[in-house]
Amino acid sequence: MFTTTSTATERLSLASLASISGREGVSGPAVDPRALSTGMVHFGVGAFHRAHQAVYTEDAAAASGDTGWGILGVTGRSARVAEQLRPQDGLYSVLTKARGSESLRVIGSLRKVAFPGADSEDVLQALSSEGVHLATLTITEKGYPRTPGGQLDVSHSGIAADIAALREELAGRSFAGPARTPLGLLGRGLARRFAVSGAPIAVVCCDNLMSNGKVTGSLLRAFAEAAGAQGLLEWLQNSVTFPSTMVDRIVPATTDANRLEAERILGVRDEGLVVAEPFGQWVIEDAFLGPRPAWELAGATLTQDVAPFEVAKLRMLNATHSLLAYLGALRGYPTIADAVADDALVREARQLQRDDVIPTLSAPVGLDLYEYGESILTRFANPNLGHTTIQVAMDGSQKLPVRVLGTVADRLRAGDVPYSAALLLAAWMVFIYRGRDVNGKALALDDPMADALREAAAGSEAGLADRLLSLSSIFPEEVSTHVDFRGAVASSVRRLLSDVA
The missing domain is CATH 1.10.1040.10 (N-(1-d-carboxylethyl)-l-norvaline Dehydrogenase; domain 2)
Structure with a gap:
């Protein structure tokens, strides 16, 4: 949490947006957050996602006029990001630091934040919704439990627990408790989607893994197979795409000094602040069966070969x-x-x-x-x-x-x-x-x-x-x-x- 001496009593939020509008050095949000509906679920709502994919997604909405791409962000094992952003209505700012200058932009594309320990059911329901067309991931390399040969590590305690939960849900069609891993929560959510509607969806890995889309698809199919979910496995093969991506932006850890600088610019406290360099790049394999944000209008590269x-x-x-x-x-x-x-x-x-x-x-x-x-x-x-x-x-x-x-x-x-x-x-x-x-x-x-x-x-x-x-x-x-x-x-x-x- 925000530990330095703060002079601002008000937090960044929807209610405080009017008070920061027009302040020198502040821009955004590019789209009214209140107008956005949830169209994607993102796993790993850490600093990198907030400085990268969430910014691209907001810019795409602004450029296309499509307000169907609000983001439900899912935290990792800690509730810290949820505790930072929920009081701020999902709003946060990006402090962009060039060599001799900085700028501050408020981002509003993140509309809800869920902590799996308490909110797994909410995430499962979102993934089963036909209004959601994408699941994206920045869970870091260690978020993909694999054996030395690259297969899903079914002996991993969290994965084993999530496989057991999926079996239980498939047998009783009822919620089997909080997920233990991001892949397990995503796998259970896709199973819920298959049972509810079978609508196609894209799972977009944004982590630094070679052929990251293929890796993610392989692990999720192995997850379904380990749970004995043959129907789900076939649906994953036919109705879910796994585009590969390349992401690039330097996003260092946010310091207390950064927070105080942002507070001076904003006039309100932002406990969800992230810091980034000016450069950003996103290359995405164009492999989608359903709708997606117009990311290319925000500067992303859509290609057949990432x-x-x-x-x-x-x-x-x-x-x-x-x-x-x-x-x-x-x-x-x-x-x-x-x-x-x-x-x-x-x-x-x-x-x-x-x-x-x-x-x-x-x-x-x-x-x-x-x-x-x-x-x-x-x-x-x-x-x-x-x-x-x-x-x-x-x-x-x-x-x-x-x-x-x-x-x-x-x-x-x-x-x-x-x-x-x-x-x-x-x-x-x-x-x-x-x-x-x-x-x-x-x-x-x-x-x-x-x-x-x-x-x-x-x-x-x-x-x-x-x-x-x-x-x-x-x-x-x-x-x-x-x-x-x-x-x-x-x-x-x-x-x-x-x-x-």
């Missing part, structure tokens, strides 16, 4: 982000912008892009990959964002397989050792092993595999690379057993351990 955009972004931008995060954190840099100010780290970033990543890519039409790499570094250098190295370093066990291991595998198949990618993995390993930066400050390991990672890292420095590379849940055999690559990682580990000693 893959070239997706791979370029994951391997260029996201991998570079991770490299700078781990190397920067080890050197004691609090933000990504601080890391980019270090010429040595910029050289490492360029080398990763040019020597290891670009040779594995097929550039999307109109994209110069070398210019794209430089634009990434320019964006990362924005000092006003305050994007912390620790924030980017989160969930490395989930992020690195999709950000860098594809590059590694492709280079090894081509007969080349990707030394910069080896450095990235080594920096992650030393981050885990040392747990502190060059100044002795603790580095938090925020990762769903934190205990397993610490256990594997424990031991001698000499065997660190081998121990972590042996984690089969992270590293495929073709990577972990390649002698020259193991040697390259181990060499970089030794160098980094010496640097942060």
Whole structure:
């Protein structure tokens, strides 16, 4: 919650919109929130969604005049976002920070917020409504419980509980209690829709996963199959599409200083504030059976093939982000912008892009990959964002397989050792092993595999690379057993351990 000293007694809300209208530096909402009806359900109503898809959706409504795309946002395991936004009637603002300027925009496309622990039934009812045509997701990589082989992890306690709940609902057609996972809640909602009307729907994954639409579709079909729901499985195959997407916008954690700045501009308190860079990109596979927002009118790219955009972004931008995060954190840099100010780290970033990543890519039409790499570094250098190295370093066990291991595998198949990618993995390993930066400050390991990672890292420095590379849940055999690559990682580990000693 809002913890700094606040002078405003009034919260941002529908009632306070009139008082902020016309204030200098404030814009929006682009559409009257009261006019919007719910047309989509979004899972993972965190900062990224609020700064990205929700903005595109509001802009699409404004450009097309179609007010049927209000959003029901579903929180994760915590009710915090619901507690922030419900008193504000779903309203929040986006503080856009360029290098030398900022602007504030109020967004009204998020019309309701549900917490699964208390509101699962409301979400199920919404997904069964024929007025809802889309379910979208930003639940992060760890929100998709998978085995090392990529299948649905039915042994995951939350997934197992949701499968049991779906079986119970199918048997009795009654609510079986709160969902435990986003995929489980979505799967149960789709089952409710199938039972009520069978109307088609699109499920749009917006997470950083390769072929994210195919992954989501495969997991949801496996969920239905595990519950013994053959009719639902057939309907998922015939009436539900899973468009792949690529999303891009830097959205750092909101600070108390950001909130005070927004309060000064708005004249009211906004506990749902998000911060973002000016840049935004959304590439969407045009695979919809029913209505959708006119996102292309808001600047999104609709295409038949997202893959070239997706791979370029994951391997260029996201991998570079991770490299700078781990190397920067080890050197004691609090933000990504601080890391980019270090010429040595910029050289490492360029080398990763040019020597290891670009040779594995097929550039999307109109994209110069070398210019794209430089634009990434320019964006990362924005000092006003305050994007912390620790924030980017989160969930490395989930992020690195999709950000860098594809590059590694492709280079090894081509007969080349990707030394910069080896450095990235080594920096992650030393981050885990040392747990502190060059100044002795603790580095938090925020990762769903934190205990397993610490256990594997424990031991001698000499065997660190081998121990972590042996984690089969992270590293495929073709990577972990390649002698020259193991040697390259181990060499970089030794160098980094010496640097942060």
